[in-house]
Amino acid sequence: MTALLRTLSAALVVALPAQAAEVTSFELDNGMEVVVLEDHRAPAVTHMVWYRAGSADEDPGVSGIAHFTEHLLFKSTETLATGELSETVAANGGSDNAFTSFDYTAYFQRIAADRLELVMRMEADRMRNIRFIPEEIDTERLVILEERSQRTDNDPSALFGEQRRAAQYQNHRYGVPIIGWRHEMEELDGDDAQAFYDRFYWPNNAVLVVAGDVEPEAVRALAETYYGVIPANPDLTPRARPTEPPQLGERRITFADERVSQPYVLRTYLAPERNSGDQETAAALVMLSELLGGSSATSVLGQKLQFQAKTALYASAFYSPTSLDATTFGLVVVPAAGVSLEDAEAEMDRALAEFMVEGVDLAQLERIKFQIRASQIYAEDSVGSLARRYGSALTSGLTVEDVEAWPAVLDAVTPDDIMAAAELVFDRNKAVTGWLTRSVATEEVTQ
């Protein structure tokens, strides 16, 4: 079997297309970075502007302002009425939206390739010309509070996640939810948005990603016309964020909510992230998460807990490598019927301890590497996803070269690297263990 696999992977290396989506990158004179991904299969283009400004760049006391600012960028400028940007995109058959994360805020349109200039003109306009109008701010604040209700307050799992992060990060803003704490969101105003906007929305703090049926030279000319004329902000400061103090003891939380259907235990360890020119540890952690939890039927936790001990309904591991600052490595176990959270957690720790002794199953590692190589082929089918890959990396402290090196770094990971990464990360003194449980409604107690 292993011999067969080796043959297949050797063949695949030969068969890999020489990067089907051609990547070109350059910088405008004002410091705006540009990445162009060519995909000429369909006459469409994805145009994205990513700002190196996420919720973790907010000042204390105004949680949610990065996301609120993102909402307010769909309001008016000197030349665009409120909503006109989206209406214009739609009238040209396109779609548009935006998203905010801990490390970035991104705006995008997907539209016929011959409309690139149109969307670029409007996106460049709102980089510096947005107007924060008090009445619009009051209404939009209600919308983000409803968004928080929908995404977080109506979902006990999301509330649990928010509490866990707050316990994990005691000094870094990754411990504050992107959407914001409700009591601070209620107080956000136009001055807060203006301050965030004036600090971060500049070409030398932005990355333009254009993906689709375009030529790099044409993109360069348009980018120079619309973005290149916007002056850089000379006062832009490096993103120096507070770091975590040493964690000296295990942290545990129990979150109970009567709306919980399925209790579970989830543990996250503070873990290193991808760093520019230094992605090896993160690559080993990606492999570790795949080995432990990548597939229910073949992963270590799945096999030991779902198939052998049968104490878990579901068991997995997860890790987010792309992050500006320290990230987390997580384990989750949903106990089988009749198994307590205490026992489920004990079984999880037993499985982990066994793995540390047994080490890496080489056939499993080979399968994972083959799938990662194949995923490069499948990824070519969605140039939009490739655009996101570049945008998130370039706003998380990485470079185009790091993105391009990443598959080879993953492929070079050895079993020893993986075990060393596991030794590094699996320290309960650097972890938060959370139990999500169902509380009993008061009425039922009194009955």
Place this chain on the structure above:
Amino acid sequence: MIRALFTAFVVVFAMPAVASVDIQEVKTPGGLTAWLVEEPSIPFVAIEFRFPGGASLDAPGKRGATNLMMALIEEGTGDLDAQGFAAAREALAASYGFDAYDDAVSISARFLNENREEAVALLAQAIAAPSFDQSAIDRVRSQVVAVIEGDERDPNSIARRTFDEMAFGDHPYASAKEGTLDSIAGLTRDDLVAAHQAALTRDRVQIGVAGDISAEELGPLLDELLAGLPETGGALPEQASVTVEGGVTVVPYPTPQSVVLFGHDGIDRDDPDFFPAFIANQILGGAGLQSRLGEEIREKRGLTYGIGTFLADFDYADLILGQASTDNARMAETIELISAEWARIAQDGVTEDELMAAQTYLTGSYPLRFDGNGRIAGIMVGMQSAGLPIDYIATRNERVNAVTVEDIQRVASELFDAEGLRFVVVGEPDGLMPAN
């Protein structure tokens, strides 16, 4: 002035990009018919199979059998148990998906050219002869139990279940495809074998394929994939009559934000008035373009983060549905506004400007959806399931552009019935009285 110039710049545009999707019909040596889009630039193939009938074919007393059966196809075949099958699939870097819906079951596959033969052989064996091993049945059943229990505590699922029970009487649509805790507890291996024979038959299958493969190569490959299946199945489900009536239902649930599902009977995809109805819905509550409901409820008043409506065309019933969520204190106001907009579009139709904006959006965005092999394969199967001709893509935008405000006025006055609109609210809404 600057504004006017700018608007002129954006409105004068060339015709939107035309979808250049070249679909071939492929007849296999074994008698199957498939639609193929050859896309040679990336060395893999995506296939989508849709077998009509789906979970609505569950035998009496066996609700949930089709759903559980589909979840078990990847849990072992021949000498391979669940773990062995997964390891074999992963070694090929192929992905297979097996899903059950109310109207159909589907199988999706994606595999590399360089190991296509192995990936096809493995999938063919799983489709034809899943083991339905008892330990796999028990394990997967416990996962379905968790899904059923989760739905019982999810406000959106509660709303949907409540609405369906009111709307569909004794049709299978009235109950969840997963079945109930009782019904799935009683399912045996024989029930799953029977569900497999009933749901996956060659006579009704719809097939879409996109990727780096020729028609000549595809025929024998499809024959191999479906070789082990029965030629014909039993009777398809009956038409459902939509029995929902206007009013407000409140399902108490302890959560800060109420969700609301609303709707009544809709319009069939084959109806000559479908396109006017489709555009009317786009203007009232469709996605992608600022809708009347989005404007009134989100933009002007901040009552919700999201509101939308859609034409829900099932094979055996048609609904128009909408959903929104808002904090408990503001649900009564939200429902009033929805009712008012529902009545307004029925009474006054839409304006020329609204129609033109919807038409330019719908026709312009249409080519953008053919985005990747998997999506194209899925779209082709969707076209077949709707009974559309193979050249439909080239004619679709003409049909959108042919609709007039008069068409919409006529159709909207029949389709939108504010009196007949049923709201199902899950939460603790203030000042909202149930009304039958």
